[in-house]
Amino acid sequence: xxxxxxxxxxxxxxxLFSKKDRGILRDxxxxxxxxxxxxxxxSGVRRAGKSTLLLHFSDNFENFHFISFDDxxxxxxxxxxxxxxLIEFKKNNNSNVIILDEVQNINNWERFVRRLxxxxxxxxxxxxxxxxxxxxxxxxxxxxxxxKELYPFSFKxxxxxxxIDFKIIDTDTISQVLLNFDYYLENGGFPEFVKYNxxxxxxxxxxxxxxxxxxxxxxxxxxxNFKNLVTYLFNNFTKEFSYNSxxxxxxxxxxxxxxxxxxxxxxxxxxxEIHKFDFSLKRQYLSNKKIYVIDNGLRNAxxxxxxPDKGKLLENLIFLELKRRFCEIYFYKTKxxxxxxxxxxxxxxxxxxxxxxxxxxxxxNREIRAIQSAMDELNINDxxxxxxxxxxxxxxxxxxxxxxxxxxxxxxxx
Numbered sequence: 001x002x003x004x005x006x007x008x009x010x011x012x013x014x015x016l017f018s019k020k021d022r023g024i025l026r027d028x029x030x031x032x033x034x035x036x037x038x039x040x041x042x043s044g045v046r047r048a049g050k051s052t053l054l055l056h057f058s059d060n061f062e063n064f065h066f067i068s069f070d071d072x073x074x075x076x077x078x079x080x081x082x083x084x085x086l087i088e089f090k091k092n093n094n095s096n097v098i099i100l101d102e103v104q105n106i107n108n109w110e111r112f113v114r115r116l117x118x119x120x121x122x123x124x125x126x127x128x129x130x131x132x133x134x135x136x137x138x139x140x141x142x143x144x145x146x147x148k149e150l151y152p153f154s155f156k157x158x159x160x161x162x163x164i165d166f167k168i169i170d171t172d173t174i175s176q177v178l179l180n181f182d183y184y185l186e187n188g189g190f191p192e193f194v195k196y197n198x199x200x201x202x203x204x205x206x207x208x209x210x211x212x213x214x215x216x217x218x219x220x221x222x223x224x225n226f227k228n229l230v231t232y233l234f235n236n237f238t239k240e241f242s243y244n245s246x247x248x249x250x251x252x253x254x255x256x257x258x259x260x261x262x263x264x265x266x267x268x269x270x271x272x273e274i275h276k277f278d279f280s281l282k283r284q285y286l287s288n289k290k291i292y293v294i295d296n297g298l299r300n301a302x303x304x305x306x307x308p309d310k311g312k313l314l315e316n317l318i319f320l321e322l323k324r325r326f327c328e329i330y331f332y333k334t335k336x337x338x339x340x341x342x343x344x345x346x347x348x349x350x351x352x353x354x355x356x357x358x359x360x361x362x363x364x365n366r367e368i369r370a371i372q373s374a375m376d377e378l379n380i381n382d383x384x385x386x387x388x389x390x391x392x393x394x395x396x397x398x399x400x401x402x403x404x405x406x407x408x409x410x411x412x413x414x
Contacts, residue, residue, distance in 0.1 A: 153189030188297025
């Protein structure tokens, strides 16, 4: 790469990076990531706020080096140019802090990062592809990095961005929280969308992920089949499926393409796949799956809706919060075929059932029976039933069922 062009890119990007809107601090402990020798890796879907988070990290250092590889001027940058980049960095200042944004766009980036680490630089990395980052890190940087997956705003972060003090418990605040929850449930938490409320912005994010992050990067040949699958998944999120059933719907003879397509979607953080829990890992692997999507607003912006889908949207919202809380997430079917939305595992198992409205006695009985059945089978002593705005505590055979408003659960560490 031409040295003069590289200098220009470095200076242009540094100026833009420093002027970037700092938004809000995200809801986690920052110190763990910058006050350590370990490499900090920030991964997540496009436009979730990764660059802003890198800016927050940079605020803790008097000086630093920054470069983003998501720039068309790096089209011909290759691994041989990394040394030239380091030389140019050193000309600017003597900082040992280097921030590399969307680094997975360059081949052999992990070798350069390993070299920087060995030379005792403090390194921050961001990227939008889970597999590319994870596989290369595992190969060359095992045990040398912390990983932070970043999602669009949580409901708590959304309220902070809107300037709403949800910690004050009074009638006016709760009314305001519920009003904003209704909006958040439908429109999600992509930071720029929350700021500007532009539905076309969400469509552009979707198109960038589909075309730039998947179709081009993975050289998808049958684009129509791939797009048909995406359309189906976005319209049928939270539902069970099998690879065979999806292959039949798409009209393809093999499940291989279906598996690959879903893998690419997951790697780009557009969707998430979870398994039905089974004590047999083989049965668990072979069982049906469920798909959840990265953001309700994104889903609604690109999907055809015949109904409000509030139950599905609430279930998807709870799933995303469980992902933020680092849970191991499954769904579960009891022996008498009751379905549990989420069986989650941290130190122990917990049941989380989601139902938007349990005012109907039939619905209430169905959801509670499902929870009771699963608690008995799995020997779990407490569980949650998350609803729109119902609060109650039920005791069943010395086991506790907490019926809690979903917005309240989202704002607290239950």
